[in-house]
Amino acid sequence: MAFTTALSGLNAASNNLSVTGNNIANSNTVGFKKSRSEFADVYAASLGGVSSTTAGSGVKVTNVAQQFNQGSLSFTDNNLDLAISGEGFFTLAKSPTETTDLSYTRAGEFKLDKDGYLVNNQGKALMVYAPNGTSVTDGFSTGVTQSVQINTLTGLPSATDTASLTVNLNANAATPSVTTFDPTDSNSYNSQTSVTIYDSLGSPHILTTYFVKGTSTASSTDWDVYHYMSEPATPTAKTPVNAGTYGSTVSAPSDLTVPPTPATMTFDSSGKLTTPSNGRFALSAYTITPATGASDITVSTMDYFGSTQVQEKFSVNAMTQNGLPAGRLTGIDIDDEGVIFARFSNGGSQTMGKVALTRFANTNGLSKLGDTAWGQSATSGDPIAGEAGSNNFGLIQSGALESSNVDLSAQLVNLIVAQQAYQANAQTITTENTIMQAVLNIR
Known part of the structure; x- marks a missing residue:
C-alpha cells in the first residue's frame, strides 16, 4: 500500500533532517566531521524476481556516513592547541594511567591537568612516542606510546667541560x-x-x-x-x-x-x-x-x-x-613533526616525546564514540601508527585548531530539501487517505 511507502519516505526525510540538524548544531565544534544520510530504494522481491511493473516499497536509510575531509585551521594563542593538516588522528588514552583503552580524535584542544599530564577536555591523555634520550637526535621509540607529564620538570644542570x-x-x-x-x-x-x-x-x-x-x-x-x-x-x-x-x-x-x-x-x-x-x-x-x-x-x-x-x-x-645551572620550566614548544620540547630558564631544553598519530584504511568504518572521538571497529581496519610528516600522515600545527568541516550554507539548503521531501511524503499519505475514503463511501 502507498501508506507504507510514504511512511518509509517520512522516516527517511526525518533521518535526513536529524543529520542535517546535527551538522548545523556542531558547525562550531572543533574537529567535528559532518555526516550525510545515504538511502536505497526497497522492492518486494519474490522467487521470480522483481517485476518490471513493480512500483517499489519505499526507501530505507543505508548509512549515516561521516565526511572526513579537512576542516580549516583557526589560530589561537595557546601553543598546546594542536591541529593536523592532512591525514591522521590524535591518539588518546582513557587516562594518563590507563593507556590501553584507546580512542582517536581530530580535536586538538589539549591542556595540562593537575598532575602535569597533557590531556583533552574529557581528561583523556594524549599519547606520544617515548624519547630515546633528551634530544631529537637521540630519536624516538615509535613502537612505544605513553602519556606525557610536563610541568613537574626541572631543568637539570650540566657541568662545563x-x-x-x-x-x-x-x-x-x-x-x-x-x-x-x-x-x-x-x-x-x-x-x-x-x-x-x-x-x-x-x-x-x-x-x-x-x-x-x-x-x-x-x-x-x-x-x-x-x-x-x-x-x-x-x-x-x-x-x-x-x-x-x-x-x-x-x-x-x-x-x-x-x-x-x-x-x-x-x-x-x-x-x-x-x-x-x-x-x-x-x-x-x-x-x-x-x-x-x-x-x-x-x-x-x-x-x-x-x-x-x-x-x-x-x-x-x-x-x-657548555654548562648549565639548574632551571625551571618556562614553556612548551611543539614543532610540525609533533616533537614536544620543554624549555627551561637556564637556556636548556628537553625532548619530552613525539605526538603519536594513527590512521585507518577505512575511516568511514570507525565507531562514533561522541566527544568528537572515534574508535576502531571491524570495518575500519587495524590502526596504522605513524609520525607527522611521514607515511601519508599530515603535519601538526601548534597554536591552531581544526574547525568543523560543516558548510553552513550548504546545510541550510539541505534542510529545505529535507523539509520538502517530508512534506511531499506527508501529502502522499493524505492523498492515499482521500482515495481510501472515497472507496469506502461507495454504496
Missing part, C-alpha cells in the same frame, strides 16, 4: 713591565677576562683568562695565556691551570706561588691566529672541590678560534661555555 672565547688582542700593546706573571699584579699581564662556568650541581664558578704579550718578530707575535679558577665568593682564591697543545696532558704545579705553564697563541703579520691552528688548547687536569658536594670541575678545552690581533683595544667578541 668546554669554554670558547673570541677576543681581539691589541697589536699595539707593550710587553708588561713585570716579567714574572702574577694574577694579583696587573703590571704582569696586558688583559684579562672571566667566564662563569658550572659544576655538576649547577653551582657557578669563575674561570679567568690572562693574556701576556710575549715575543714579536716581523712576521708573528706570541701571547702567553694563563687560566685560573676561583669560587665567586672568594675571587682571590685562584687555582692555576696548565695548558698544552690540544690533546696533550700537562701536570698542574703543586706550588701555587709558581705560575703555571702558559698556553701560547701566535698571530701572523695580518693578525690571524696561527697557533694553535684549530684555536683549541687542552687544559691539564686539576681539582677544585665545590663546597656543595658536586663532582670536581674539569674544563678540558679552551677554544679561541676566530681570535685576532689588530691595532684595536682589547675586546671580547664572543664568549660561551
Whole structure:
C-alpha cells in the first residue's frame, strides 16, 4: 500500500533532517566531521524476481556516513592547541594511567591537568612516542606510546667541560713591565677576562683568562695565556691551570706561588691566529672541590678560534661555555613533526616525546564514540601508527585548531530539501487517505 511507502519516505526525510540538524548544531565544534544520510530504494522481491511493473516499497536509510575531509585551521594563542593538516588522528588514552583503552580524535584542544599530564577536555591523555634520550637526535621509540607529564620538570644542570672565547688582542700593546706573571699584579699581564662556568650541581664558578704579550718578530707575535679558577665568593682564591697543545696532558704545579705553564697563541703579520691552528688548547687536569658536594670541575678545552690581533683595544667578541645551572620550566614548544620540547630558564631544553598519530584504511568504518572521538571497529581496519610528516600522515600545527568541516550554507539548503521531501511524503499519505475514503463511501 502507498501508506507504507510514504511512511518509509517520512522516516527517511526525518533521518535526513536529524543529520542535517546535527551538522548545523556542531558547525562550531572543533574537529567535528559532518555526516550525510545515504538511502536505497526497497522492492518486494519474490522467487521470480522483481517485476518490471513493480512500483517499489519505499526507501530505507543505508548509512549515516561521516565526511572526513579537512576542516580549516583557526589560530589561537595557546601553543598546546594542536591541529593536523592532512591525514591522521590524535591518539588518546582513557587516562594518563590507563593507556590501553584507546580512542582517536581530530580535536586538538589539549591542556595540562593537575598532575602535569597533557590531556583533552574529557581528561583523556594524549599519547606520544617515548624519547630515546633528551634530544631529537637521540630519536624516538615509535613502537612505544605513553602519556606525557610536563610541568613537574626541572631543568637539570650540566657541568662545563668546554669554554670558547673570541677576543681581539691589541697589536699595539707593550710587553708588561713585570716579567714574572702574577694574577694579583696587573703590571704582569696586558688583559684579562672571566667566564662563569658550572659544576655538576649547577653551582657557578669563575674561570679567568690572562693574556701576556710575549715575543714579536716581523712576521708573528706570541701571547702567553694563563687560566685560573676561583669560587665567586672568594675571587682571590685562584687555582692555576696548565695548558698544552690540544690533546696533550700537562701536570698542574703543586706550588701555587709558581705560575703555571702558559698556553701560547701566535698571530701572523695580518693578525690571524696561527697557533694553535684549530684555536683549541687542552687544559691539564686539576681539582677544585665545590663546597656543595658536586663532582670536581674539569674544563678540558679552551677554544679561541676566530681570535685576532689588530691595532684595536682589547675586546671580547664572543664568549660561551657548555654548562648549565639548574632551571625551571618556562614553556612548551611543539614543532610540525609533533616533537614536544620543554624549555627551561637556564637556556636548556628537553625532548619530552613525539605526538603519536594513527590512521585507518577505512575511516568511514570507525565507531562514533561522541566527544568528537572515534574508535576502531571491524570495518575500519587495524590502526596504522605513524609520525607527522611521514607515511601519508599530515603535519601538526601548534597554536591552531581544526574547525568543523560543516558548510553552513550548504546545510541550510539541505534542510529545505529535507523539509520538502517530508512534506511531499506527508501529502502522499493524505492523498492515499482521500482515495481510501472515497472507496469506502461507495454504496
